[in-house]
Amino acid sequence: MQKKIVDFTNLLRKSGVRVSVAESLDAFAALDELSLDDRELFKDALRATMVKRSDDIPTYDRLFDLYWSGFHDALREQLGQATGGLPDHVDLDQLLEALRQMLENMDVDLSDLAKAMLSMDPNQLEQMIRDAADETGIERIQNLLQIGFFSRRMIEQMGLEGAGGDLRELIDQLREAGMGEEELEQLGRLMQAVQDAVRRSVRQFVEQELDKQNHDYLERFRRESLQEKSFYNLTEEDIRRMRELVARLAQKLKNVITIRRKRQRKGKFDLKGTMRRNMAHGGIPFELIFKQRKKERPKLIILCDVSSSVANVSRFMLQFVHSLQEAFTKIRSFVFVAELGEVTQVMRDNDIYQGIDQSLDGGGVVNVYTRSNFGFAFHVFWRDFLSAVDSRTTVVIIGDARNNYNDPRAWCLREIHRKAKNVVWINPEAPGAWGFGDSVMDRYLPYCDVAEECRNLKQLSRMVDRLLL
Amino acid sequence: MFDSVEDVEKKLHDQDYICGKNIATVVYLATKLQKPILIEGPAGVGKTELGRAVSRALGLPLIRLQCYEGLDESKALYEWEYSKQLLYTQMLRDKIEQVIGDAATLKDAAARIGEQDDVFFSERFIVPRPLLRGILSEERVALLIDEVDKSDPEFEAFLLEVLSDYTVSIPEIGTMEAKHIPLVFLTSNDSREMTDALKRRCLHLYIDFPGEEQELAIVNLKVDGIQQRLAEDIVKLIQSIRKLDLKKAPSISETLDWARALMVLNADTLEAPLVEETLNIILKYEGDIHKAQMELSKLLQEKGAESPGPEAEAGEKPAATGTPPRKSVLH
Numbered sequence: 001m002q003k004k005i006v007d008f009t010n011l012l013r014k015s016g017v018r019v020s021v022a023e024s025l026d027a028f029a030a031l032d033e034l035s036l037d038d039r040e041l042f043k044d045a046l047r048a049t050m051v052k053r054s055d056d057i058p059t060y061d062r063l064f065d066l067y068w069s070g071f072h073d074a075l076r077e078q079l080g081q082a083t084g085g086l087p088d089h090v091d092l093d094q095l096l097e098a099l100r101q102m103l104e105n106m107d108v109d110l111s112d113l114a115k116a117m118l119s120m121d122p123n124q125l126e127q128m129i130r131d132a133a134d135e136t137g138i139e140r141i142q143n144l145l146q147i148g149f150f151s152r153r154m155i156e157q158m159g160l161e162g163a164g165g166d167l168r169e170l171i172d173q174l175r176e177a178g179m180g181e182e183e184l185e186q187l188g189r190l191m192q193a194v195q196d197a198v199r200r201s202v203r204q205f206v207e208q209e210l211d212k213q214n215h216d217y218l219e220r221f222r223r224e225s226l227q228e229k230s231f232y233n234l235t236e237e238d239i240r241r242m243r244e245l246v247a248r249l250a251q252k253l254k255n256v257i258t259i260r261r262k263r264q265r266k267g268k269f270d271l272k273g274t275m276r277r278n279m280a281h282g283g284i285p286f287e288l289i290f291k292q293r294k295k296e297r298p299k300l301i302i303l304c305d306v307s308s309s310v311a312n313v314s315r316f317m318l319q320f321v322h323s324l325q326e327a328f329t330k331i332r333s334f335v336f337v338a339e340l341g342e343v344t345q346v347m348r349d350n351d352i353y354q355g356i357d358q359s360l361d362g363g364g365v366v367n368v369y370t371r372s373n374f375g376f377a378f379h380v381f382w383r384d385f386l387s388a389v390d391s392r393t394t395v396v397i398i399g400d401a402r403n404n405y406n407d408p409r410a411w412c413l414r415e416i417h418r419k420a421k422n423v424v425w426i427n428p429e430a431p432g433a434w435g436f437g438d439s440v441m442d443r444y445l446p447y448c449d450v451a452e453e454c455r456n457l458k459q460l461s462r463m464v465d466r467l468l469l
Numbered sequence: 470m471f472d473s474v475e476d477v478e479k480k481l482h483d484q485d486y487i488c489g490k491n492i493a494t495v496v497y498l499a500t501k502l503q504k505p506i507l508i509e510g511p512a513g514v515g516k517t518e519l520g521r522a523v524s525r526a527l528g529l530p531l532i533r534l535q536c537y538e539g540l541d542e543s544k545a546l547y548e549w550e551y552s553k554q555l556l557y558t559q560m561l562r563d564k565i566e567q568v569i570g571d572a573a574t575l576k577d578a579a580a581r582i583g584e585q586d587d588v589f590f591s592e593r594f595i596v597p598r599p600l601l602r603g604i605l606s607e608e609r610v611a612l613l614i615d616e617v618d619k620s621d622p623e624f625e626a627f628l629l630e631v632l633s634d635y636t637v638s639i640p641e642i643g644t645m646e647a648k649h650i651p652l653v654f655l656t657s658n659d660s661r662e663m664t665d666a667l668k669r670r671c672l673h674l675y676i677d678f679p680g681e682e683q684e685l686a687i688v689n690l691k692v693d694g695i696q697q698r699l700a701e702d703i704v705k706l707i708q709s710i711r712k713l714d715l716k717k718a719p720s721i722s723e724t725l726d727w728a729r730a731l732m733v734l735n736a737d738t739l740e741a742p743l744v745e746e747t748l749n750i751i752l753k754y755e756g757d758i759h760k761a762q763m764e765l766s767k768l769l770q771e772k773g774a775e776s777p778g779p780e781a782e783a784g785e786k787p788a789a790t791g792t793p794p795r796k797s798v799l800h
Binding site for chain 2: 022030033045047048051057280286
């Protein structure tokens with residue numbers, strides 16, 4: 001039992017659930033206090049001691065069912081099928097009883113496996129299969145192609161072929177000892193069926209093992225690769241999954257922000273405050289007061305190109321920033337293709353995903369079915385919204401700067417840059433492509449404090465973290 | 470103490486707390502292993518209430534520490550009582566003069582005062598806050614650390630020592646050990662993930678919204694004199710509302726509020742207009758209410774299809790009891 005629990009612990013770890021040594025010790029202590037007969041109780045006890053994150057609970061539930069799945073039950077079922085294959089008029093118990101009596105009077109040398117198969121004892125057979133699995137090193141199994149290999153190795157290890165031979169010999173001996181021909185035939189058929197059942201069970205065992213070892217591996221792989229997948233190649237499914245990922249990263253950043261704020265909170269010594277506070281102590285300064293530094297919350301203006309080429313970058317940037325809403329005093333979001341319009345209200349009125357979807361569709365303020373014209377959009381911003389920019393504002397522009405050979409009007413960006421604290425350009429294209437073809441990135445570059453390539457989630461989250469918080 | 474998992478279930482039930490076996494198992498283990506329980510789950514599923522119910526069931530006094538941002542050790546563990554120390558030095562001035570009276574040098578005098586240090590840094594001048602109080606208590610207590618996720622990450626560090634060794638170290642005095650190991654509950658709404666170090670020391674319990682049967686039992690237990698049919702309808706409806714994609718799903722306490730409100734309004738069964746008017750009791754966001762309303766007609770129709778009888782009866786009801794009083798209560 002102990003070994004099984006240790007194995008299970010390792011399995012959990014392998015699937016990304018963090019279980020410390022102390023926690024697995026707790027699990028043992030907990031099991032000492034409970035009766036192990038109740039499966040649910042057992043499950044709850046293990047979970048309470050080893051799984052500490054609610055996110056991990058589904059993983060745990062699946063693994064638990066897989067691991068404590070009752071391979072035993074499956075084996076029993078297989079054996080049941082084997083005996084079920086007998087003709088109706090044969091009484092199995094009678095047959096086995098007759099066999100047992102015969103065996104007692106004879107001196108036959110049978111292997112353990114053959115004995116176990118004769119008695120059809122699922123406990124013993126299970127133990128043998130598990131032992132064989134340990135011997136063959138089943139935990140190394142990695143893919144479907146190895147199922148056949150490991151099954152064969154295990155069957156060899158168990159000596160199933162030899163046991164089959166033993167049984168055939170036994171039948172011959174029984175014939176000599178004077179057992180009825182019909183009974184012998186039934187027995188032979190039964191033994192063949194049991195052999196097949198064991199064979200199938202071994203294969204099933206190997207398959208289950210593969211499931212266990214691979215569980216969540218794929219899932220994690222997919223999630224990690226999603227972080228590095230280029231926004232250009234996202235499928236609908238990816239986008240849906242990406243949302244969760246963005247939400248999680250945003251939560252993480254939020255935690256980091258609060259810590260940072262805490263660290264920098266203590267300011268200079270406050271003499272007046274200290275004197276006032278310590279009047280109660282007769283002016284003796286027991287408690288020191290420090291000036292609170294003013295919290296500087298950045299203001300943020302986001303200009304999103306919503307033409308289809310950069311839609312995904314805009315989508316995730318918007319989600320990021322609005323998830324981090326409380327970190328900013330003010331966020332204003334604008335979308336543009338050629339015209340430019342404000343979608344702050346759209347984002348505020350709807351829940352975040354609806355808001356983003358609507359914004360990407362122009363938010364009812366701009367026509368998205370035109371060709372990108374950055375120059376025109378900046379001009380509109382300069383004309384109508386420049387007053388929104390002040391010395392605490394960071395202006396974030398998301399776009400590929402592919403201007404369709406229109407006038408870039410870089411002077412608008414220069415004016416914006418002059419008023420803003422920072423201008424940040426997030427470009428989904430690699431820097432090598434900036435300025436080639438219809439890209440006018442090189443014209444805008446002098447007026448950006450930071451311009452970075454950002455084509456996957458990893459880059460985006462790093463960017464948000466470093467620049468804005 | 471509890472004898473078995475079933476015993477936990479029974480004793481909690483006696484305290485009007487209905488729980489599933491998983492909750493009972495964890496509580497039982499916590500009392501046996503003397504480990505804290507970290508309770509997580511959505512708001513309003515009875516996390517805090519569990520702590521209270523267990524303390525009542527075991528007859529332990531409950532010490533509660535409500536966490537909030539900025540909570541520090543002087544509020545949670547202990548604090549030196551400066552003014553009392555000051556007062557004592559003032560009043561004992563004569564005595565102090567005696568002690569240093571014949572000291573030849575300043576250094577000598579300081580050394581003599583130094584010898585008396587422990588007078589001023591003793592338990593006498595410590596104000597114990599909830600955690601220390603729980604540890605020093607003469608009898609066994611239940612310690613409820615509520616909404617620990619609201620506290621700062623640094624605060625968790627203070628908790629670690631208390632939770633794993635049941636000791637509190639005060640630099641000037643030394644380590645104070647628990648006379649009786651308290652039963653500790655920590656609750657969290659998961660607004661921030663706790664550190665692994667903290668989680669490692671606790672048993673973890675995730676309480677989710679209850680199933681239909683359990684919630685019905687809770688409603689029957691907590692709302693006196695509610696009619697069985699109404700209770701069933703309410704629970705069924707709440708269960709299906711929770712399945713919608715809502716900003717905030719209705720909690721158990723909101724179910725109870727709603728049931729009580731409907732009782733006040735003399736409702737026998739749920740009917741569309743009444744439900745729509747009272748939705749604001751269970752849903753707290755305009756968007757959610759809107760969503761629920763859209764689903765509502767569908768849900769109520771299903772219900773109507775199941776039992777066509779009450780529907781006809783319900784149709785007459787509003788006219789009989791009159792709608793105005795309902796409005797006046799709710800708006």
